[in-house]
Amino acid sequence: MEPLLLTIFQLLFVVLGLYVWVLIISAVLSWLIAFDVINTRNRFVYTLADIFYRLTEPVLRPIRNVLPNLGGIDISPIVVILLIYFIRSLMVNYGLIY
Template sequence: MAPLINFVFFILGSLLELLKWAVIISAIISWLVAFDVINLRNQAVYSISRFLDAVTRPLLAPLRRVIPPLGGVDITPIVLILIIVGVQSFLLDPLHRTMLNILG
C-alpha cells in the first residue's frame, strides 16, 4: 500500500510544481508581450500563451475578483504561487506522512 500512496503523492506534488511553473512562465510572457519584446503574432508564442492562459486563468480569476491591482500591477500570480507552495509544504507533506502512518 505504501508504494501506491507514495506514487499518488508524487503525482500530486509534481502537478502542483508544474502549475507553479505555468504561473511563473505565464506572468513572464505577459510582461514580455506588454513591453513589446515578443509579439503574439508569432504562432509559437501565441500558442504557448493561450495554453498557459487556459491553465492558469481558472485559478487566477477568483483571486482577481478579491485582490485588486496595486498601482496597476496584478499581484494575483504571486498570491497563487504562495498558495501553491503553502499547499505543498503545509498540507501535502503532512498528509503524505499521515497516510503512510495510518495505512502503513
C-alpha cells in the same frame, strides 16, 4: 500509508511544483508581450500565450475577483504560488511525502 495513496500524493506534489513553473512562465511571457519584446502576430507566440492563458486563467480569475485593484500590478500569480507552497509544505509536514 497505503502505497497507492502515497503515490497519488507524490504525483500531486510534483504536479503542484510544475504548476508553479507554468505560473512563472506565464507571467514572464505576459511581460514580454506587454513591453512589446515579442508580439502575438507571430503564430507560435500567439499559440504559446494562449496555452498558458488557458492553463492559468481558471485558477487566477477567482483570486483576481477577491484582490483589490492595484492599478497595473497583478499579484494573483504570487498569491497562487504562495498557496501552492503552503499546500506542499503541509504535505511534507504531515508525512504525506517522504
